[in-house]
Each structure stands twice: as structure tokens, then as C-alpha cells.
Amino acid sequence: MKRSAILSVLSWPLIVYLYLPVVVVIFFAFQDAGRLALPWTGPSLRWFQYVLSDQAFQSAMMASLKVGVASAFCATVIGTLSALAFTRYRLIIQRPLEILAMSPIALPGLFVGLSLLTYFGWLGISLSLFTVILAHILYVFPYVLIVMRSRFERFDIAIEEAARDLGANGWQTFWKVTFPLSWSTILAGGILAFALSFDEFLITLFVIGSNSTLPIMMWSRLRRRIDPSVNAVATIIFTVFVTSIALAASLFLLRRGPGGIRIPFIAGSGAQREKIQSTIIE
Amino acid sequence: MLSTPLALLVGLLLLLPVCTFFAYSFLTPRAFHVSLPLTIRNYQIAFTEPVYWQLLINSVRIGLSTAGISTILGYILAYYISTQEGHLRTAILGLVVISILGGYLVRIYAWRIILGAEGVLNSLLMALRLIDHPLGFLLFSRAAVVVALVNIFVPFTALTIFAALENIGRDLVEAARDLGASPMRTFQTIILPLTGRAVFTSFLFVFLLAAADYITPQLIGGARGAMIGVVIYDQFIRLGNWSLGAALSFQIVLVFGIVLFTVWLLLKALGLLKAG
């Protein structure tokens, strides 16, 4: 179709443009000379070696990992509970709560970061990785919520109701029914949160005090002489990021399918259990 | 109650901090902290000094350009993906999603390598003998800032608009065709209005993030690409005048709000914001 041809002519250069920065950065990470300019004298792993053995890099990496795991864990727990609440109950407070919870996506990092900076200052909490973790929980939470909501919305409530009928309370229902069927999505949400936290920079800059996460370290590197070591760090961040997202995506797609799901054990009559089984393997 | 943790999160880490931040704008600045008495002097300074208005206007310009271009390009990409089928469609979608993964900082400073005097683009153009001196205006300009920011935001606008396009039932489009409407007309009267909200949401999102950016101007903005975000950053990090920084922040909230409201009215007037 002619229309499709025009769109295609416009779109593919656009896609190339989208990849240009990342490709250039990775390309020059393997540069041998110290200059970030052509000619390319590579491939060489020297900058990776330099970076990986640099103590500043190692401690920044540890910090990023710590912050990532901690904030991802908290955001996922709160996100799962909230998504359950939103899809199972109808409370008036939900809508405003949800809008507020999602707002960090659209708020400029400058604004969120500075609000937190003044807040911590007022409370007398000194800036450290702890404050960074708090900031990151706020920042990654909307994304986790989106993921968990989409999963719980598609979740057939009948199973949970059946479990309730069989006498399970809310907590048991969650652990024995809901969780086993959605653990992959919960994990996916957690990994997504980790990846986002790993790369976060705009808010972190204000609440980190004198520590460094990897992006912060990159920023201070950038303000000194730029050499391919920055590219090497960037490539490492990129690799972690992509691997995490790929992992998260495959977990997300690993939803229930016939024959692959273990039926959770719930006390009850055989007939009721059959009802549950048939609902699950639909 | 299940919502309690979220309520705590939102209350303690979002609402209270913003309130504190707002309160700071009415306090008297001391070096890197604030104290009583309350004052409106910070707002007086923010609203009456010409320098801050200059920077605000510059930021709004860059924000509008970035948002406008990102939304249009995103729309093209989204529309293209929606016309594809099966594996190709998934592949292109995947490509767009992965392009987000380069991170933020990296993708800004990469433009130094691409657009610089010794950069990839100039080297290419010189090798092809299209120019004999490197083009100096590519980097360190407002344009460079827009190019870099659009690059970051297009995947987001594309995905947002794509989701909206998908929601438009095929049958609706088919019906229009059956009634004899040309592709252009179908687009104008059906598709565009139904995606209007997604368009506005993308525009809003990109505008806010682009206009308040404080890193891009420092790295590639050059002498003429100064933006208000950098001034606010300076106030907090280098100059220690937190009250003025806070006042400026809320000033930009107000100004950006007005700009976005105007855009919303415009889109509404053009009939582009029908319910989805």
C-alpha cells in the first residue's frame, strides 16, 4: 500500500535515529585510543578493564545494586498489595490515591528530587543510600503498579472466590492461590523496578549526599575529562538494564498455560477442587 | 487494609515533601537551609527579575518544540506499527521498547560524540567531501538540546499513541471505509479524535520533562541553550539559596500549567479530544 510505503520511509530512519546514541556509545566503549573521535582504533577491552578494577566504580556498582534490590523489593510488595486492592475492591479513596501514586512518572525529576531534599532536610534525615532507596521506591512504584494491575485485572476472580468458599482467609487466598499463579508477573515487576532504579539519575542527584550510584559516578566522570571509560561504564549499565528487562519480559509472558501449572492444595471436597481446577486450566 | 502501605508511601514520600518544598518557598534563605521569618520576597524576586523570565521563556520554547516534534514523530511510528502484522509488528515494537534502555545520561552525552566538531557526523560529512570544515552549529545550541530530548521521548510517545490506536476497533475504521470515506478523512474524523487524549497525554508528559530538564543544557546546550532548570539546580546545589530555588520551582509549575492548559484548549477547539 502506498500509505504504508510513506510511513515506512519515515519510520525506519526514525528508528535508526533512536538507536544512534546507544550504538555510538557502545561502539566507542571498545575504542583503543583515548579519544572519543574517529578513527576507531579497536576493538579493545582496555577501558572495561580499567573501569572494572577502579575502586570508585566498584563501590558505585555495589551501591546501585543495593539500592536497586531494596527499592525494587519494597515497591513490588507495595505494588502487589495495591494492585490487589484496586482490582478487588471499590473504595472511594482509590481513585485519588491511584492518581497520586502514578504522578511521579510525569513529574520532572528536578521537582521530585528537590521536594525530597527539602523534606529530608526538614526532618533532619541525612542524605545517604537510604534516602536514595526511599526516592527510588517512589519513582519506580508507578511502573510496578501498571504491571501488577494488568495482571490482576486479567486474573479470574472466580478462583479466589472459590478458595474463600472453601474457608481460606484473605492471606491464605493470596499465598495459596493468587501468588502461585502470578509469581512470574510479580517477579517481572520487581525486575523492571530494579532496572529503572539502576538507571535513575535526575532524582538521585539531589538525595544522595556524598555517596555514588553508577549513574552519579558517570556524571562526575563526565564533568572531568571524557575518555572511553565513561562509555565502558555506560555499556555496563546498558547491559544490566537490557538483561533485566529481557528477563522481566519473559517472566511476564510466562503466564498460565495448560499443563504447566500446579494446582494449589486447598482443603475441601473433591467436587470443589474440580471446580477450581477447571477454572484454572481454561 | 491493603491500600495502607500505598497511602503511607504517597503521603509520606510525595505529599508531605511537596508541602515542605512549598513551605520552603516562603521562608528566609540561609546558606543551604532556611529559617523563619516567613516572607514573600522569594516570589517577588522570582516574578520580577527579567533573567528568570528569559530563561522560562527559553525553556517553554524548547519544551514546546520537543513535545510537538516527539508527539508527531511518535504518532508516525505508532501508526506505522499498527499497520503491520504479526512478527514484523512485534519486532518493531520490540525495537522501540529496547531503544529506551540506553538510559538517560548516556543518551545525552552521546550527542557530543555524534555532533561535535570531531564527531561522527562531521567526520562522515567530511569524508564524503560534502563539507570541508566541520559544522560548528550542530552542537551547543538549542537545536542540539531538542534533538537529544526528542530522541529520548519518541519511544514513550510512540508507545502511548500506539496503545490508543490499538483501542480503536477495527470495525470502526472498516465502517468508515464502507461508507466511502477516504483514508485521509477516516484519519481526520475518526482516528485522530479518538487518539486525541493519548496525544495530549504524551505532549504533557514530554513538555514537563523537557522544559524542566537541567542536565541536557549543561552538557550540550551551549551559551544560548540556558534553561530554567539549571538555575534552580544552581540555587540548591551551588548557591545554597533554597527558598529562591523553591519559589522558582513553583513559578515554573504555574507557568507550565498555564501553557499546558492552553494547549489543551487548543486541542479541544480543534475537536481532537473526544472520549476514547
Next chain:
Amino acid sequence: MNGMTQIGVRFLTRKQFIEKMGWTIASLGLAQFVSACAGARKEGQIGGRLDFYSWEGYDCLSATEQWRKEHGVDLKSAYIASSEDTPAKVLSPAGKGIDLITYAYAYYQAWSELGLFTEFTVDEVPNIKRMFKFFQEGEYWRTKKGTYIGVPLTWLNYVCNYRADLVEAPKNWSDLLDPKFKGKIAIVEDPAANILVASAALGIQTDTMTRQQLEEVKKFLLGLKANAKTIAPSYGDLSNLLISGEVVATFVGWGALDTWAAAQGVNVKSVLPQDGIVFMVDAYAIPPTCDNRPTALAWVNLMLSDEVQLYVVNELLTATVCPDVVKLIKDDNIRAMYDYEHLEELLRQYPLRMFPPPQAKGDRVGFADWMKMWEEVKAG
């Protein structure tokens, strides 16, 4: 009953006694261990925890490692992002325990008034005698009584770095206003330095600057900005710009840029434009919040040793304050970065310029006005 019987009555069985003694010894040992961990030490002894609050690098970590190990000194460094951080923190409740700070000479009056300094004598820091005479006698460090409030660690000039293979060395800062430099210079984001140098070039006294004079400086800076490609966020970034050839000269610059460029095979040199020779001297000081004075004094003394001064010269790429160290500098390029031969002369000819007080007084502008003017220059 006499004392001995009383003790005898209280005397426990031998086993219990030994047990008790054992616990006492153990707890004493534990207390020692804990206090060693916590950095406690006897009066006048060197050791324990030392809190440093200043620029990254000024704590000379690698050069002091040995000394710290030998004396059991636990250095805790926190770094500032700007000079204003120091008074802000030291004067706040969070400043308790800060033992070491540094200050640029230009702040000495303001910070004295704020009460940021304590005094010490030459006997407590004998290495003071190793420095160039000017640093030993300057009012920014030595009080009228002959005691010291600060000890210079290092100094530098604000130079103009330029691509020697592309342009000739500018003779004056005002040369950079010439149209031939259009789009070819970079200004660095260091407003204090920029304004000091611009004032020098215009012959304006900085500590008594009037509004009119501030406008003149602003015009000068705007003229430079018209020729500027960009305002670099840091000195390091300046070197990137010079190396890639985006710019051919800088306002202002630093000797270190020459070394960095040379490492990339690019010919960058620095020159001291005649119309504006400005020095910057950074000195150590001991604030009243110090709680480990003997060690702090020993540290300051250590800063003037050969090893640490050579670290400053080779790693921080700023200049040494001790004449004896100059001949110990191995690398010719690094030694050539600063004019040691004529130092005393230049210092006498071009007196150190002071910052104005923080806020304006009458027609005299304050430091805050300098910062505001700089924001206007950036936006204009």
C-alpha cells in the same frame, strides 16, 4: 575492724575471685578494644578519628596512607560541592566534630567573622617555616599576633589555555573579546574566578566594587559570552573542548588542562595574560568544632611535607607552597605549569584579590550580587 579485715570479709572464694578478675580483665580489654575502635586516645597523642570536610582530593589519600596507618588515624572524609558548603555545615548542628576544613584566601575575612577558625602557633605546625615567605607572612593566614589561622596547602593561577597549534597565545584577557575568536572560546562555570579575573582585566578593586563597576564587569563577561561556544560545567570539560578543537581558548583555565591534553597528543599551552594575573591559594584551617586537635595539627603539618606536596603537584596538578619541593618535581611539564621562579615577585606585584562581603552595603555590592550577575550573564 581494720581495713584489711574488711577486705578479708568481702574476700570471695579464690575461684570466684579469679573469675571476677578474669571478667574485669576481659572487660578492660573489651573496653580498650571498643575505645580503640571508637578512636579514643590519650590527651596529646596522635591517633583516632579525624573528620575532613573540604574538596575531594585535598585529603591527599594515597600520600597519607602510610602515615595514617602508622599513627592509627581514622580519616573520615566528606566532600563539598561548593565553598559555601563549609560554613553551612560547620555552623550547623551537623558540624559537630569536623576537624579539618580548607578555605580560599579570599574568604578569610568573611569566615573569620563567622568564627570558623581557631588559632595555632608555628611551634605546633613547624613545617610552616618550609613555605615561601609570602605564604608564611600573608595576613590571610597569619594574624597580627603572629599566630596562624590557616596554612596554605596549594596555589594556582587562572591561566588562559589555548591550542598552541591553532592560535597564538593571547597577550591580554581582553584579546578574547576580538571577533576573530567568535564561537571559538569556552567560559568555565566558575563565577568567582571569572569575576575576579574580569575585574583584574578592567582594573577594578573587587572588595569595594560598586554597582556601576559590577555593570562594567557584566558587560565584559557578556562580550566574552558572545564569542563563546559554550559555558563548560567544569574545568575537566574545558579540556574536552580544547582537545576536540571545538574551542581554541578558554576563560578562565588551569594548568592541568595542558597535561591532560598532552596525554591525548594534543598541543595545549597556558599563558598568564598580562592584564589579569589572579592567584588562588587554598589553605587548611582547624574549626572550633574540632575534637581531635593534636591529630589535626599533626595532619596540617604533614600537608607541608615533601611527600604530600609532591602528591599535590603530581596528582592534583596545582602548585606547591614549599620552595624545596620544586626541585623534587620529576616531570618537566608539570614543573613548568607554574612559575615558581617569579612567584614572590608576582605575588607582590599582583596582590591577592578579595571577595566582597556576602551582602551588599550601600553602593558596594556583595558576593550575592556577583552570583546574581553571573546568572544574568548566563541567561542573556
